[in-house]
Structures are given as C-alpha cells and as structure tokens.
Amino acid sequence: MVSAPVQVAPPVEAPARARRLPRWVAPVAGVVAVVVLYVAFRGKAVLPHDDDATLFHWLNDARDWVDANRNSSPIFLYVVNYIRLGAAGVYEAIQAGLVALGWPGLLGLAAGLGWLAGGWRIALVSFAGFAGVGVLGFWEASVETLALTLSSVVLSLLFGIPLGIWAGRSPRVRRIVTPVLDVMQIMPTFSYLSPMVLLFLIGPASATIATMIYAMPPAIRITAMAIQRVSGVAVEASESLGATGWQTLGKVRLPLALNTIMLGVNQTIAAALSMVPLTALIAAPGLGEDLLRALARVNVGAALVPGVAIVLIAIVLDRMTRAAAQRREGGTRARAVRWGGFAVLTAAGLALLPVLAQDFPEQWEVQIVRPINDVVDWIEAHWYTFTGFLNDVVAYGLLNPLQDVLTNAPWWLVTAAVLVFAWRVSGAAAGLVATACLLCVAGLQLWEHAMETLTMVLVASVITIAAGLALGVAAARSRWFAAGLRPLLDAAQTMPSFSYLLPAVALFGNGRFTAITASFIYAVPVVARLVEDGLRAVPGTVMEAARSAGSTDRQLLWKVQLPMARGSLLLAANQGIVMTLAMVVIGALVGAGALGYDVVAGFAQQEDYGKGLAAGVALVLLGVMLDRITQGANGRRSPHKKRNA
Amino acid sequence: MGTAAIEVRGLWKIFGPKADRIIGSPDADLEPAQLRAKTGCTAAVRDVSFEVRPGEVFVVMGLSGSGKSTLVRCLTRLIEPTAGELRIDGQDVRAMSAKQLRELRRHRVSMVFQHFGLLPHRKVVDNVGYGLEIQGVGKAERHEKARRILSLVGLGGHEDSYPEQLSGGMQQRVGLARALAVDPEVLLFDEPFSALDPLIRRDMQAEVIRLHREVGKTMVFITHDLSEALKLGERIAIMRAGAIVQVGTPEELVGAPADEYVADFVRDVPRAQVLSLRWICRAPEPGEPLDGPELPADTVIHDAVPAAMASDRPIRVVAGGELVGVVSRVDLLGAVRPEPQPVAAAASAGATGEEA
Numbered sequence A: 001m002v003s004a005p006v007q008v009a010p011p012v013e014a015p016a017r018a019r020r021l022p023r024w025v026a027p028v029a030g031v032v033a034v035v036v037l038y039v040a041f042r043g044k045a046v047l048p049h050d051d052d053a054t055l056f057h058w059l060n061d062a063r064d065w066v067d068a069n070r071n072s073s074p075i076f077l078y079v080v081n082y083i084r085l086g087a088a089g090v091y092e093a094i095q096a097g098l099v100a101l102g103w104p105g106l107l108g109l110a111a112g113l114g115w116l117a118g119g120w121r122i123a124l125v126s127f128a129g130f131a132g133v134g135v136l137g138f139w140e141a142s143v144e145t146l147a148l149t150l151s152s153v154v155l156s157l158l159f160g161i162p163l164g165i166w167a168g169r170s171p172r173v174r175r176i177v178t179p180v181l182d183v184m185q186i187m188p189t190f191s192y193l194s195p196m197v198l199l200f201l202i203g204p205a206s207a208t209i210a211t212m213i214y215a216m217p218p219a220i221r222i223t224a225m226a227i228q229r230v231s232g233v234a235v236e237a238s239e240s241l242g243a244t245g246w247q248t249l250g251k252v253r254l255p256l257a258l259n260t261i262m263l264g265v266n267q268t269i270a271a272a273l274s275m276v277p278l279t280a281l282i283a284a285p286g287l288g289e290d291l292l293r294a295l296a297r298v299n300v301g302a303a304l305v306p307g308v309a310i311v312l313i314a315i316v317l318d319r320m321t322r323a324a325a326q327r328r329e330g331g332t333r334a335r336a337v338r339w340g341g342f343a344v345l346t347a348a349g350l351a352l353l354p355v356l357a358q359d360f361p362e363q364w365e366v367q368i369v370r371p372i373n374d375v376v377d378w379i380e381a382h383w384y385t386f387t388g389f390l391n392d393v394v395a396y397g398l399l400n401p402l403q404d405v406l407t408n409a410p411w412w413l414v415t416a417a418v419l420v421f422a423w424r425v426s427g428a429a430a431g432l433v434a435t436a437c438l439l440c441v442a443g444l445q446l447w448e449h450a451m452e453t454l455t456m457v458l459v460a461s462v463i464t465i466a467a468g469l470a471l472g473v474a475a476a477r478s479r480w481f482a483a484g485l486r487p488l489l490d491a492a493q494t495m496p497s498f499s500y501l502l503p504a505v506a507l508f509g510n511g512r513f514t515a516i517t518a519s520f521i522y523a524v525p526v527v528a529r530l531v532e533d534g535l536r537a538v539p540g541t542v543m544e545a546a547r548s549a550g551s552t553d554r555q556l557l558w559k560v561q562l563p564m565a566r567g568s569l570l571l572a573a574n575q576g577i578v579m580t581l582a583m584v585v586i587g588a589l590v591g592a593g594a595l596g597y598d599v600v601a602g603f604a605q606q607e608d609y610g611k612g613l614a615a616g617v618a619l620v621l622l623g624v625m626l627d628r629i630t631q632g633a634n635g636r637r638s639p640h641k642k643r644n645a
Numbered sequence B: 001m002g003t004a005a006i007e008v009r010g011l012w013k014i015f016g017p018k019a020d021r022i023i024g025s026p027d028a029d030l031e032p033a034q035l036r037a038k039t040g041c042t043a044a045v046r047d048v049s050f051e052v053r054p055g056e057v058f059v060v061m062g063l064s065g066s067g068k069s070t071l072v073r074c075l076t077r078l079i080e081p082t083a084g085e086l087r088i089d090g091q092d093v094r095a096m097s098a099k100q101l102r103e104l105r106r107h108r109v110s111m112v113f114q115h116f117g118l119l120p121h122r123k124v125v126d127n128v129g130y131g132l133e134i135q136g137v138g139k140a141e142r143h144e145k146a147r148r149i150l151s152l153v154g155l156g157g158h159e160d161s162y163p164e165q166l167s168g169g170m171q172q173r174v175g176l177a178r179a180l181a182v183d184p185e186v187l188l189f190d191e192p193f194s195a196l197d198p199l200i201r202r203d204m205q206a207e208v209i210r211l212h213r214e215v216g217k218t219m220v221f222i223t224h225d226l227s228e229a230l231k232l233g234e235r236i237a238i239m240r241a242g243a244i245v246q247v248g249t250p251e252e253l254v255g256a257p258a259d260e261y262v263a264d265f266v267r268d269v270p271r272a273q274v275l276s277l278r279w280i281c282r283a284p285e286p287g288e289p290l291d292g293p294e295l296p297a298d299t300v301i302h303d304a305v306p307a308a309m310a311s312d313r314p315i316r317v318v319a320g321g322e323l324v325g326v327v328s329r330v331d332l333l334g335a336v337r338p339e340p341q342p343v344a345a346a347a348s349a350g351a352t353g354e355e356a
C-alpha cells in the first residue's frame, strides 16, 4: 500500500541513448553538404532571367485572345461583364452620393456617424480627420478613395458576412473555407491585380473587385468566429421555446455576435485601405494616383501628403468602427440622444451645403510639400554618412552576397535545401508543398527574380524577427517597457501597409534597403506583440515553481518561457516572414526591383503583361512556400500536439 | 535556539501600497477586512512566529484565504515579507543577497506546488532534473539522479513521458521527485494533494510518510484538510486571518483547543484515535481498587479499549514508572462520545465552522 504506484503503465523501453548521435550533427552535416555542393556546382544549372521566355509570350497571347473575345465569348457576355458592370454600378452610386453631399455635407455626416458610434470624442475625431484631408489639399482625391473603399467594403461584407455565418454554423464549410482564406491572406496585394485586369480591364470597377476580394477574408473569418462563440445556453434556450433556425439566427445568434462582427468590419476596412491606393496601378482614381506618381519621381513631400491623407481616413474609419464594436445598448433616452445628435450634425452639414462653395475652400488649404522636402533634403545632407553607411552595410554585407549565392547556386540545390529544411522544421507535408511551389516558380521562368525577392525577404525577416524578439522579450519582462510599447504598436496596426514606405523613402531614398526598412517597420510591431503575448501566457504556477528551484532570470527565460512559448514564437516568425514578403513586393514602387517590379511593369507595358501575370503567380507561390516552411507551429516535434489534436 | 531548522519571528506580509508603514501603527491590530476597508491593503500574514525542528513534519492549516500559501512562500522569499525575522538553519534569509537566495533555493529548500508547476515541454526526467540542470550539473549525472529519484517515488519507467501524458497523481509524484532531486534539507509543500481525488490523495500521503521515514527531511506542509494534517503532522499550526492561533501536537489541539476557532476545527476528529490516556486520567477516588491493568500514559484511548474490556477494574496510567492517574470504563466512554466538552459554547461557534 505504501508505495503503490497510482496507475500501472507499461514501462517505456529505455532507448539506446549511448549510441545516438548528438542533436547538432544532422543540421551541421546538412549545412556542410550544401556548402560543398554549392562550391562544386556553382554557376551550373542556374536559371538566368529571360524577358522573352516563351511562357510570357504565351500569356500575352492569352491576354490578346481575351481582349479580342471580350464582347463575344459567352463567359464574358453573360458573367464576367455583368460582374464588372455591377461593381462599377456600386462604385459609381457611392461616389455620386459622396460627391453630392459636398464637403460640408460629408463632414456633417462623418461627425454624425462618429457621434452615433461613440459619442462626442469619435464625432470630433471624424470631423477633424476629414477636415484635415481637405486642409491637406486632397479633398477630391480623398472622396474618390473613400468611394472606392466604401464600395469594396460594402461588397466584401455583402458576400463575406453570409459566408461567415454559414462557415460559423457548418463545420464542413469551415473546413473548405479556412485553407482558402489562409492562402488569400498570404497572397501579396500585387498578386490580385493582374488577373483582375485580364478579366475586368483597368479602372475603378476592376479596382473595386480586387479590393473586395482582398478585404473579404477578415469579414468571413471574424463573422464565423463570432457566430461560433455565441453561448450554447442562449441558443438552447431559444430553441427550447420553439424558435425556428432562422429565428434563432436573427434573434439570438446575430445580436449576440454583433459586436464581434463589427470588429470584422473594422478589419475589412483596414485591409481595403491597404489595397485601394495600390489599385492606382490599374488606373483607379484617388489618392493612390498622386502617391504613386510622386513615388515614381522620388518626391517624398508630394508622396507623403496623400499618404497622410490616407492614414487620416484610416484612423477615422478605424476609430468609428471600433467604437461601434464596443458600444453597449443604452436605454430609450440614450438612444434618443444618439440619433438626435446624428440627425442634428448631419442636417447641419447639409444645410450649409447651399451656402458654402462646392469645392473645399482653397484658402484653408496649407502647403506642406515644400517644407517636407526641405526636411528630407536636410536629412539627406546631414545624416547621409549614417544612412548611407547602414544602406551599404546591408547591401554589401548581406543582400549582395546572399543574392549571389541564391542566383548562382544550381536550382536543384536550392530546391533540395528548401525541401530538407522545411521537412525538418515543419514536417513532410510542408516540405513537399514548399518544394512544389519552388519548382512551379522555376516553371514560370522567373527563377532569378524570385531568388532576388527571396533574398530581400530573408534579410528583412531575419532583422525583423531578431528585433521583434528582443522587443517582445523586453516588453514581457518589464511592465514599464510594455506600457510604453503598447500604444505605438496599436497605432502601427491602423496604418495602411504602403504608408510604411514613406518614412523609409524619406530616410534612405530609393532602393532595396528602403523596401527592407519598410518591411521592418511594418512587421516588427506584430512580431513583438506575438512574442510578448506568448511569453506572458506562460502560467504563473510554472514560473513560480522554476523560480523556487533557484532559476536566474536568464534561466527562466531560456529554459522556461521561450520553450513554452514555442508556438507563439513560430507564429511570430511566420507572420513576420509573410508580412515582410508583402512589403518587399510593394517595395518595387520605390525601386526594390525583382518580382514586384515585374508585376508593376506588366501594368505599364502591354508587351510585359505576360511576365507581370507570371510574376504575380510566382509571388503567391513564394508566399505559400515561406508560409509552409514556418508552419511548424502545429509541427511534429511539439509535445503539445496531442493536446491540440 | 540555533538548532531550529526554520525559525520565524514576528513575520508580516501585507499586500498593497505603502504596506511597510502599517506595521507598528495602530492599523496593524485591525482585522484584515477592516484594514482593507481602511487602507486598501491586505494583511495576509500577521505577526507569525514558530520554529520547526530538524527532521520534523510541521503542518500549517487554516481556512481558504487564511494566508497559508503566502506564509510558505515568504520562507524562501518567493513573496517578499514585509517585516519580521526569518532564519533557515540559523542563517538570516531576509539578509541574503539575490545570489545567496538562489543558492538557498537551489540546494537547501525545495517546494512542491498545488498545481504541480511542471514544465510541459520537458520530459519527466528533464523535469525532475531541472533543479540540477540550473545548478550546472552535467546531463549524464542529472539523468542518473533523476532516474533514481523517480523510482523512489514509484514512477520508474515513465522517464520519457511528457507531463500531460500522466495522471494528476503521477504528475504530483513528478513534482515531488523534482523537489527531492536536489537533495534539499527542507521540503515545503503547498497543498500538494488538494487537486487530487481522495483515493490518490491517500496514496500520496502515505508516500510522503514513507519518504519522510526514508530520507528524513524537514518538512513544512500546508493543507486545509484536517485529517491530512493529523495524519502527517508532528506539530500543527492553525492559522486564522493571517495569524497563528495555536501550535501544538494533534493531541494538544484536540485535547486543549486554544479557542473556539480551533475547537471548531477539531470538532469532528475521532478523539479516541488522537487523545492519549494522559488527557482523561484522573486521580483515583478514595476506595477505588488499584490493581487493574497498567498502561503507559501515551496510549491512545482507542488502544486502551481491549484492556478495559478484559478487566472491570480502572486502568492504571503510568509514565516513567510513576502512577499518573486512573481511567475507568465510564471515563473511556465519556471520552469517546462525539460532542467534545472543553468548549461550553460549541453551539454558537457552529456558524463559523460551516465555512470550512
């Protein structure tokens, strides 16, 4: 009785540990093998870039065929063209409505909606934000951008929310939808554009559809999650009273899920605002046009002002929807005050419409392009030793050597290395998918450019992950540091993605390093936050036990917190890499070249269309490959796997 | 008293802002609830003093929230005490530097936790070896040691499992093995078996008794379960609202509870199994026959029954060869009767007892 074991389980066979090799042997052997093979086969079996690859011509021909048959093929006549007309209709209606409101009406409506969503604070933010856009001198372009954003968001929600509800109710639908959404979220923005042009031509309709698709995943995902999370007890209660499925949906599930769904709207708007400016590449009107033109001329001041305008719009829409998501129903009195305020503010705006000029008054506009450019010039003049030094260190120390290796290594060696690495890190399935993606990239005749993009992504993500890790660890260990970091991270996450290019351009001019810097600023907040959250999630009981055994702080970090946060760390790496890829691609707008540039060139030159389309696909493949390699979060070597399964 | 393994004098722990100002002020005498209302601070440990002898099993018990966990964590300064003296093996713990404190935790005092606190990413053997690992002991040696300890706690053969593959009872054995692996002088247990079901709890208690017999460590054992306390404790301290109400052997607590609170605690104890004859013997009445069976004074009442059955003469209770008193059959019956007598107002104390 005294020493009876609690439960008799068959003893595990003690493995023959003496004969097993140390764990570092295999990776080191792998690295040595790759180095030896590289030295031996350097320059052989390389796939240099060829602008005249047959595939590109073939794609051009396909495009020509589509153009020729656009008005005769039944698919276009009865499906594609109608979709296009529908999207164009939505856009034009919203745009006409916004224009008809005039600037006083729109300001009044914005303030009214802000009031409705979150009281006087949000009303003030909305008013000030939109007025600021006018003061910056970009009223008309902003209205275009707003119209594009709203029309694509409306369409995203129109399709996304029902789909989300369906996915939330049906596990089977969820199983189908989830992987599709996963891939959609990895796809860099650019990749959405080329196929749109093929189907819907260039212009606002095409831009609306591209943005709609890009912005839909969060709407679907968050709606599904919201519906799933509705308390089973409430649903059961409703059903026990004899409610039909639709009644339960309309009276219980949706109302209970509403606040969360509002968060989905918030995320959808944020995604749309990341995409809309880029659709200027396919001739969509709005702030993006001014922005891209200025970037092309490396006129930082002229790019920064429309950039700030987009950020202002983003902040207003974010605060508004976020406040709406947090809102709690008040009594009748409170409701009367809310709607009354809304009506008064909107009516005030509209009433001023006939009195005031149709255009935003020019005398209120301030010119800040010149001063900004002066600052940029000053930075260039005084900080050049520093910025130039950083640029050179990264370019000559990291980018060039790595790119040299990747482009001069035989394609089979790179592929084999990816296969083995992905296999080790994330398992066989991931390894095979990653390899297949890479082989397809080779098949697209874009190997060399893909390796250039990969170089930038690798360098940027190493820097990003290292910095994010350091910041996350610091934030997890010091409450002070965390308190300082939080608002910065929050602010960073409201900004549309391309706006990160602007400070980078201001500091470093055009080039690959600028793209890397932008990716860094873009991805570091997310990485740091995931790391911090992961470390903080380590249970206090475990930490206490380790501390009571006499662990130093360093031992706590290395032996307890980091290993236990493994899942979050891998997720952080994964997100860091995917976000870096997204940004490096946009970096083509500031001279980062590679695949991103191929896509952009495809819109500019008729004869480069095929290459652009192929590059867009190659980017998707690259994204899937990088994502698979770092999907070890649910990988095989974690002891947690069983619990999750 | 340099011989005590643990020596605590006037220990205080007050959670909250400006806690150190409260000690010495009149506020310190307030009940915790009043103190919280007045200052916003929580007094979790209030002026606690006790000593633990080397090799002793010292049990601290009390209701939930009475400050037991806080007290035991103060002993290795996992929670920093607000005031008081604290010595382990004669060394002043409160004066220790961070480094000395780590050394203390690494080599001399180990702790077993209610929720195990195992590292889910490590195998059982590496969990047990954790303490050795952070001391810098080499892998082969610590695995060797961990295996030995694991078989000592009855977990041989489970070295390569992960904690989550084990049942709760087995996980706590791992926790126990981890604490034992560094060969500490003192083991601290914070309600180690509360999360386990009753049968496994009994096994584990037996395990602790066995280990104590085999390795003879000093143990401080926190529990809110009276039967556990009686089973394990050589001496028991009863805590209420942060203060120790009474310290004594199980017999002393049952036989002479210091106040209603303690009496209420021990009310359901089967007295016949705890009290010895010493507690119920009386001077022989004139004319009483003194030729009955003779029993030592520390015989438990329960064990005196056969002797009383065998003879109708009063039992003669002796200690050190001297007669200390006699116990008749009626006395025995009186002691076995369920309602304890030392507290006249037991009925009114019933209200507090419900919370337990």
Ligand SMILES: Nc1ncnc2c1ncn2[C@@H]1O[C@H](COP(=O)(O)OP(=O)(O)OP(=O)(O)O)[C@@H](O)[C@H]1O
Pocket (backbone or CB within 6 Å): B015, B016, B042, B043, B044, B062, B063, B064, B065, B066, B067, B068, B069, B070, B071, B224
């Ligand atoms: N970190 C803390 N901050 C503030 N108050 C605390 C803290 N830890 C404990 N307390 C308070 O101190 C008092 C004693 O808590 P403690 O955990 O020591 O009780 P306990 O006797 O171990 O109870 P249980 O049997 O439930 O474990 C409680 O009132 C608790 O609220």
Ligand SMILES: [Mg+2]
Pocket (backbone or CB within 6 Å): B068, B069, B070, B191
């Ligand atoms: Mg406790």
